[in-house]
Amino acid sequence: KRNVLIIGAGGVAHVVAHKCAQNNALLGNIHIASRTLAKCQAIIDSIEDKGSMQQPGQLKAHALDAMDVEATKFLIRATRSQIVINVGSPFLNMSVLAACIDTGAAYLDTAIHEDPAKVCETPPWYANYEWKRREACKDARVTAVLGVGFDPGxxxxxxxxxxxxxxxxxxxxxxxxxxxxxxxxxxxxxxxxxxxxxxxxxxxxxxxxxxxxxxxxxxxxxxxxxxxxxxxxxxxxxxxxxxxxxxxxxxxxxxxxxxxxxxxxxxxxxxxxxxxxxxxxxxxxxxxxxxxxxxxxxxxxxxxxxxxxxxxxxxxxxxxxxxxxxxxxxxxxxxxxxxxxxxxxxxxQAISYTAGVPAVAAAMLIADGTWDIGEMANVEELDPLPFIQLMNGMGLxxxxxxxxxxxxxxxxxxxx
Ligand code: NDP
CATH class of the missing domain: 3.30.360.10 (Dihydrodipicolinate Reductase; domain 2)
Incomplete structure (x- = not known):
């Protein structure tokens, strides 16, 4: 699987984009989409300043409201992204996941879904949202790795x-x-x-x-x-x-x-x-x-x-x-x-770094097939050995x- 669409342009997305750029021989084209186009562009500028790209490749900014499932599907298809790293606000999870299930792209996030109107959920929280789409992921053979930052992750x-x-x-x-x-x-x-x-x-x-x-x-x-x-x-x-x-x-x-x-x-x-x-x-x-x-x-x-x-x-x-x-x-x-x-x-800073690097390591394991399981999983359901090994060489x-x-x-x- 190749070509990555990063959703969000905050602190964690900044790290994710840099680390994807450092590994673009495997990950392919990199697209960053958030509500504010200027924030995506600023990340691209910083990648260029630091010379983070492993090899010449596409790096592009897009304006997107990721609550809009159809717009997100359109962008996944238009950019031919096979991996979506959702590091926007956790309010977006279920919309972005729906777009991935419909387009067949792999889905990754670093936080549990939140409903803005609720502050407390009955445990286990995942059962109220993400796990309800488990069967849909399986039917569509979509790999979805939930909560792959540092903690969770x-x-x-x-x-x-x-x-x-x-x-x-x-x-x-x-x-x-x-x-x-x-x-x-x-x-x-x-x-x-x-x-x-x-x-x-x-x-x-x-x-x-x-x-x-x-x-x-x-x-x-x-x-x-x-x-x-x-x-x-x-x-x-x-x-x-x-x-x-x-x-x-x-x-x-x-x-x-x-x-x-x-x-x-x-x-x-x-x-x-x-x-x-x-x-x-x-x-x-x-x-x-x-x-x-x-x-x-x-x-x-x-x-x-x-x-x-x-x-x-x-x-x-x-x-x-x-x-x-x-x-x-x-x-x-x-x-x-x-x-x-x-x-x-x-x-x-290190909080964004520790959250962003694991998400990119996971994307690399999906890209090379190791974690491309064609269903939904939380991180502890996957083989930890290649993940820990890969991060040992990625700054974590x-x-x-x-x-x-x-x-x-x-x-x-x-x-x-
Ligand atoms: P930020 O608040 O810095 O960034 C969130 C981004 O999401 C912003 O760029 C914002 O866009 C974008 N966004 C919000 N709503 C939409 C929308 N409707 N459509 C498109 N983009 C949208 O957050 P962080 O980078 O600090 O955190 C990102 C995620 O990582 C969060 O889910 C957080 O909980 C998680 N996290 C996980 C950790 C872990 O170890 N597991 C640790 C730290 C964070 P805009 O600015 O353009 O409005």
Whole structure:
């Protein structure tokens, strides 16, 4: 499969486009489509500035409202794109997926579908949207890989790798996401503020003893000791990957922990308590209807604009506990990513980088046939070995820490 259509022109799309360009011998022509044509063009300009293209090839910007299924189908056909990487807002997933099913193009995204009118979904969330199109994908022989960013995405592959190759029985998986970087602004979110806040204003679902457990945000705090970033406080948070991994892996306890500083929590609580994170419209004294969350988004820094001054590192990984040969075992599979190195390479910060690189690795595995399965899958349902191997050479190396020490993971060698 060749020729890629990237939907969206935000921070993650910027990384996806650069990495596609770096691998265009395999991926073919690259098209970027978003509502704002100028944003697509700016990405193309930055690819040209950095000389990111592996070989001469087509790189083109398009204006598109991806909620319009017919317009999206038209563009997929007109550009002869066989792979669509949806890194626009998660409100677009079901429309873009429908366009892929109708045209036969492979579909990839990095976040679960969201309905703008709902902040909380009954778990497993995927069953409310994407999984309803499973049969349609199968009938049309369309490959759809859901949630293939870092988390969800790489952390799902780590979980699968651990279940298959490191343990006889897995008791718990704790996914830990720490951004120890600093952007130097008073307050900012690292990706779309609207999506970011929605993640933390709803019920925190976790998977405990093979059942869903509801918690409140910032209810459970834990300090983790992680490589490079050191001791870091993280809070139990609801997250996409729990909604699939709980159903696919047969592991009784799966939790997600996100690191937050005191300052972030204070500002977040003030905004929330004032009602400024609400997605419900309010009427101003002048009779205008506004959505508070959209106003907050409009005044906060654009996440992509944080990149030039971002310093420090991220550490994201899975801490897995279980047994091997009758002995208790603990393994940490993780990646450390440096904000400044990402900026030097592609002009982005590490949050966008860690989300965008896996999506391109997945596209490459579809292009060469390895992951071109002709049906819908979450990442943990696919073979993690080629994925981890490929990312080791694409700027997202995987490390393993266990009783034997801390080392780069060579997934082929460490099998068994
Ligand atoms: P941004 O907000 O920076 O970008 C979103 C883009 O989507 C914008 O370019 C916007 O276009 C475009 N868009 C929105 N609506 C439409 C539409 N109707 N038609 C066409 N384009 C549209 O987000 P990010 O780049 O930070 O994030 C992108 C995705 O990646 C999100 O789904 C996010 O949740 C996910 N993500 C996943 C991570 C992971 O590890 N799995 C980590 C970080 C993010 P315009 O600007 O022109 O209006």
């Amino acid at each position: 790489v952390v799902n592959a780590y979980a699968r790798y651990a279940v298959d190759h490191c343990f006889d029985q897995v008791e718990s998986i704790d996914i830990i996401d720490i951004n120890a970087g600093s952007h130097g602004r008073y307050f900012a979110t690292n990706f779309d503020p609207e999506i970011n806040f929605r993640e933390f204003t709803s019920t925190v679902w976790s998977w405990e003893d093979n059942a869903w457990k509801a918690n409140a945000m910032f209810e459970h705090r834990k300090e983790w000791d992680l490589p490079v970033v050191g001791k870091s406080a993280a809070y139990l948070t609801g997250h996409d990957e729990l909604h699939s991994m709980s159903q696919t892996l047969g592991v009784p306890n799966i939790r997600f922990w996100m690191g937050f500083g005191e300052h972030y929590i204070n500002v977040f609580n003030v905004l929330k308590n004032l009602g400024l994170l609400s997605e419900k419209p309010v009427r101003t004294a002048r009779g205008q209807e506004v959505v508070p969350l959209e106003v907050v988004k409009a005044v906060l820094p654009d996440p992509a604009s944080l990149a030039p001054n971002y310093t420090g590192k991220t550490c994201i990984g899975d801490l897995i506990k279980g047994t091997r040969n009758g002995q208790a075992r603990e393994v940490l599979l993780y990646n450390v990513c440096d904000h400044e190195a990402c900026y030097r390479e592609v002009g982005s 190396p995987t490390r393993i820490r266990d009783a034997a020490g801390d080392r780069l993971l060579d997934p082929e060698r460490e099998v068994g």
